[in-house]
Amino acid sequence: MKEKKSSAWKSIQFGLAVLLGLFVYAYGFDVTKVNLEELRSERRQQSLTRVTRTLAQPDLITYDKQEAIVNSPLYVPCPADNNLSAIPAADTAAAYLAITPACANPGETVQVEGFNFPPNIIGPIRFVPGSDPLNVVTLGRESIKTDGDGHFITSFVIPDRISEEPQHIRVTISENVGSPRFTQNAKDTWDKIIETVFMALLATTAGTILAFPLSFIAARNLMKSVRSPLTSVALSVLGWPIGMGLGYYIVNQIGIFTIPLAENIFTNLISVAVTPFIFWYAVRWALPQEEIKIPSPSLRLTRLLVLFIAILVAFFGFFQLAGLATNISLGIEKALGSFGFLATFLFQVSDILRIITPALGALAAGGTLANFLGHLGQRISEKNATARVKTTNLILAALAGATVLGLLGALVEWLYQVGQFEYTFWAPVLIGAGLGLLLAAFTQPKDTLPTGMVVYSITRTIVNALRSVEALVMAIVFVIAVGIGPFAGMMALGLHTIVSLVKLYSEQVESIMPGPLEAITATGANRLQTIIYAVIPQVIPPYISYTMYRWDINVRMSTIIGFVGGGGIGFLLQQNINLLNYRAASTQMIAIAIVVASMDYISSVLREKYV
Amino acid sequence: MLQVKNLTKIYDGGVKALDNVSFEVPDGQFLAVIGLSGSGKSTLLRCINRLIDPTEGQILWDGEDITAASPEEMRRIRRKIGMVFQHFNLVHRSKVITNVLAGRLGYVNPAWSLLNRFSKEDMEKAVKQLERVGIADKANQRADELSGGQQQRVGIARALMQDPKMILADEPVASLDPVLAHSIMKHLEEINKKDGVTVLCSLHFLDLVHRYADRVIALNQGQLVFEGSPRDIDDKKFKDIYGRDAERVG
Ligand SMILES: Nc1ncnc2c1ncn2[C@@H]1O[C@H](COP(=O)(O)OP(=O)(O)OP(=O)(O)O)[C@@H](O)[C@H]1O
Ligand SMILES: [Mg+2]
Numbered sequence: 078m079k080e081k082k083s084s085a086w087k088s089i090q091f092g093l094a095v096l097l098g099l100f101v102y103a104y105g106f107d108v109t110k111v112n113l114e115e116l117r118s119e120r121r122q123q124s125l126t127r128v129t130r131t132l133a134q135p136d137l138i139t140y141d142k143q144e145a146i147v148n149s150p151l152y153v154p155c156p157a158d159n160n161l162s163a164i165p166a167a168d169t170a171a172a173y174l175a176i177t178p179a180c181a182n183p184g185e186t187v188q189v190e191g192f193n194f195p196p197n198i199i200g201p202i203r204f205v206p207g208s209d210p211l212n213v214v215t216l217g218r219e220s221i222k223t224d225g226d227g228h229f230i231t232s233f234v235i236p237d238r239i240s241e242e243p244q245h246i247r248v249t250i251s252e253n254v255g256s257p258r259f260t261q262n263a264k265d266t267w268d269k270i271i272e273t274v275f276m277a278l279l280a281t282t283a284g285t286i287l288a289f290p291l292s293f294i295a296a297r298n299l300m301k302s303v304r305s306p307l308t309s310v311a312l313s314v315l316g317w318p319i320g321m322g323l324g325y326y327i328v329n330q331i332g333i334f335t336i337p338l339a340e341n342i343f344t345n346l347i348s349v350a351v352t353p354f355i356f357w358y359a360v361r362w363a364l365p366q367e368e369i370k371i372p373s374p375s376l377r378l379t380r381l382l383v384l385f386i387a388i389l390v391a392f393f394g395f396f397q398l399a400g401l402a403t404n405i406s407l408g409i410e411k412a413l414g415s416f417g418f419l420a421t422f423l424f425q426v427s428d429i430l431r432i433i434t435p436a437l438g439a440l441a442a443g444g445t446l447a448n449f450l451g452h453l454g455q456r457i458s459e460k461n462a463t464a465r466v467k468t469t470n471l472i473l474a475a476l477a478g479a480t481v482l483g484l485l486g487a488l489v490e491w492l493y494q495v496g497q498f499e500y501t502f503w504a505p506v507l508i509g510a511g512l513g514l515l516l517a518a519f520t521q522p523k524d525t526l527p528t529g530m531v532v533y534s535i536t537r538t539i540v541n542a543l544r545s546v547e548a549l550v551m552a553i554v555f556v557i558a559v560g561i562g563p564f565a566g567m568m569a570l571g572l573h574t575i576v577s578l579v580k581l582y583s584e585q586v587e588s589i590m591p592g593p594l595e596a597i598t599a600t601g602a603n604r605l606q607t608i609i610y611a612v613i614p615q616v617i618p619p620y621i622s623y624t625m626y627r628w629d630i631n632v633r634m635s636t637i638i639g640f641v642g643g644g645g646i647g648f649l650l651q652q653n654i655n656l657l658n659y660r661a662a663s664t665q666m667i668a669i670a671i672v673v674a675s676m677d678y679i680s681s682v683l684r685e686k687y688v
Numbered sequence: 689m690l691q692v693k694n695l696t697k698i699y700d701g702g703v704k705a706l707d708n709v710s711f712e713v714p715d716g717q718f719l720a721v722i723g724l725s726g727s728g729k730s731t732l733l734r735c736i737n738r739l740i741d742p743t744e745g746q747i748l749w750d751g752e753d754i755t756a757a758s759p760e761e762m763r764r765i766r767r768k769i770g771m772v773f774q775h776f777n778l779v780h781r782s783k784v785i786t787n788v789l790a791g792r793l794g795y796v797n798p799a800w801s802l803l804n805r806f807s808k809e810d811m812e813k814a815v816k817q818l819e820r821v822g823i824a825d826k827a828n829q830r831a832d833e834l835s836g837g838q839q840q841r842v843g844i845a846r847a848l849m850q851d852p853k854m855i856l857a858d859e860p861v862a863s864l865d866p867v868l869a870h871s872i873m874k875h876l877e878e879i880n881k882k883d884g885v886t887v888l889c890s891l892h893f894l895d896l897v898h899r900y901a902d903r904v905i906a907l908n909q910g911q912l913v914f915e916g917s918p919r920d921i922d923d924k925k926f927k928d929i930y931g932r933d934a935e936r937v938g
Pocket of ligand 2 (some may be wrong): 729730731858859
């Protein structure tokens with residue numbers, strides 16, 4: 078009894094679901110304006126046929142053309158005495174026309190027969206008014222088509238132009254001469270397709286490099302165990318901006334003082350050769366490979382100092398390397414000839430090096446200081462009495478909160494230019510300090526906070542937010558930021574690659590086997606070492622596979638990112654479509670198809686081989 | 689000497705895996721940990737090197753408080769404690785030699801690990817450990833190409849790389865056949881007797897306990913229910929440890 082009831086209910090449910098589905102699709106048809114009537118209309122079909130035909134004839138190859146004119150005289154109207162002797166006999170050795178009759182009145186039809194023409198060609202047949210056979214003004218819009226023997230026969234209606242003198246009927250033929258060559262459009266397409274492929278390559282490379290370290294931060298299983306006491310957290314939060322500011326300032330100063338030194342090729346060469354050695358030996362001394370005993374505080378301090386100097390030397394070396402690259406690129410540009418782009422590349426690399434070196438310095442110093450202060454905080458929290466830690470926490474947390482919110486406020490000020498500092502800066506500073514105080518007041522001073530999960534959540538949120546923005550939309554933003562061109566497209570694709578790879582990668586990290594991770598941790602390895610020896614070996618194959626997949630997507634995307642000004646072949650394609658230049662557009666479509674298909678093939682082969 | 693005092697572990701879900709456990713292990717002893725599945729053996733061993741943070745209680749090792757150690761101190765403590773696992777826990781896609789070298793990570797400066805570099809002495813040491821467990825010829829094979837018994841030897845070699853003063857072995861032979869089980873246990877015995885390394889080894893089979901252990905502790909539902917020599921496990925004690933309905937086999 079009960080079963081029957083439930084089966085009836087199920088049927089009703091099913092019926093309702095079908096009805097709902099019908100409704101959804103009906104609405105969908107209406108919204109998307111599905112209209113097959115339009116497809117069947119004469120006008121649409123004609124233009125579709127026309128476009129399809131032009132698309133089938135890509136503008137790819139051209140010949141040099143040679144035009145030849147064949148004229149034949151006739152009288153319009155017939156002369157009074159019907160004397161047509163003024164018309165000379167045609168030269169029957171070359172192509173010639175025979176007109177019968179050789180005179181006619183306007184509106185009458187004459188028969189035109191052609192002999193000795195090239196076989197199977199099409200050409201216009203025109204009436205040339207006036208007595209000058211070379212007159213460029215012509216009348217009529219007929220055309221002729223020769224048969225296999227180079228013969229044709231056609232009728233021609235004489236237009237309303239009368240003259241005493243003989244006028245002419247002209248057939249123009251044009252012949253391909255010489256060997257075929259690529260059209261300008263084909264060459265442009267080639268250039269742009271290269272640009273497209275490299276745009277995808279650079280975006281994938283940059284995206285992969287940056288996504289790699291981020292993927293570990295965005296992995297829950299690695300970050301869950303990262304906890305630190307409030308003292309440590311507050312100190313490292315303070316360490317980041319201070320370190321970054323200091324690092325940027327110092328490295329920038331090094332740059333200002335040492336870039337001029339690079340102009341002298343001699344000192345430049347010596348510094349580039351020597352700095353790596355100094356750096357290497359200093360680092361080897363300051364970071365002994367293995368340490369059995371705990372080093373004394375004074376030794377630690379000396380090492381820190383040596384490391385600091387070594388890093389300064391390294392940055393000096395970076396600037397000198399950039400200088401050397403510039404010197405070389407300027408020196409060899411002429412000598413390289415058509416490989417001049419190598420010199421340009423070198424120059425760009427040196428420029429990039431010069432620009433990112435201070436940024437690297439800022440990051441390195443920020444990270445180092447934050448790390449160092451974090452350790453210090455850990456020690457303070459361990460070695461002191463609870464009450465003292467509490468006081469320290471209150472002060473430090475207030476400072477850290479004020480710094481973070483103050484910086485955020487400054488960002489808001491910069492973005493929206495409110496101009497009221499008491500609201501955009503001092504208020505956040507006060508609120509931040511207050512929040513810090515609250516946090517310090519309501520936590521046990523020596524308890525550890527889930528810093529790892531906080532960093533994880535922030536990273537995941539940003540990544541997910543950015544991932545939901547299409548690369549095409551990002552490209553529009555970058556076009557505004559860096560101008561129309563492939564660079565904007567590359568930045569957009571690169572950013573999108575980073576965020577989507579971080580997601581895919583970190584999911585792989587989250588699904589590794591926990592056993593090896595546990596075993597490596599048990600040996601006393603620190604977090605970095607566990608990642609290198611237990612995590613990375615496990616995730617390399619999926620990482621390669623995902624990178625390849627992304628490369629595929631990037632090639633596809635880069636073919637259309639030009640539609641919004643992002644450079645690459647899409648730009649050309651869109652232009653030609655807008656100019657109704659379908660034969661040229663066809664070339665680009667074919668190029669895209671070939672590139673995408675072959676990238677597909679290559680990546681599938683590689684994937685099979687390495688994964 | 690290892691002193692465990694009033695150790696309690698309550699997992700996030702509320703499971704009390706260890707309940708006020710106290711015992712001592714003198715240096716150089718081979719201690720077996722027995723108990724039913726789920727009695728807390730793994731939890732106990734993992735608390736000792738803080739792979740799991742105990743909820744309450746203290747663990748002192750040569751006077752140093754492991755439970756209160758900072759991350760930096762923990763690194764120094766852990767590198768003196770080797771660990772061997774039931775499922776070997778090797779990094780499958782890495783070479784055998786790399787897996788063994790990983791035992792050295794507690795000593796190597798992390799900055800050098802970034803470059804994936806080990807010193808020459810470490811390389812030689814790794815080969816020596818592989819020789820000791822009898823699989824030096826497999827050094828350059830991938831870890832997952834080895835049989836179970838061979839993988840466990842790699843696990844032991846990795847622990848030996850640490851120059852350990854103590855080895856924690858969590859059911860090291862539970863997934864091996866009886867013959868292999870004995871050969872692995874003999875390696876542990878040799879390390880214990882020859883090098884004087886303290887061994888804490890959880891085991892399921894009493895004949896192995898009788899054959900290799902100096903002393904036994906038994907857990908039941910997280911509580912310490914027996915402590916003494918393997919010979920003292922009579923039928924009554926056995927039922928205390930394994931429950932009323934358990935039958936002795938073998
Ligand atoms: N990560 C965890 N979270 C919650 N509970 C856990 C966790 N790990 C273990 N437990 C529980 O703690 C208790 C003790 O587990 P433990 O793994 O220490 O037992 P064991 O003696 O090693 O068992 P076996 O012989 O099966 O390995 C079990 O009840 C188990 O369910
Ligand atoms: Mg277990």
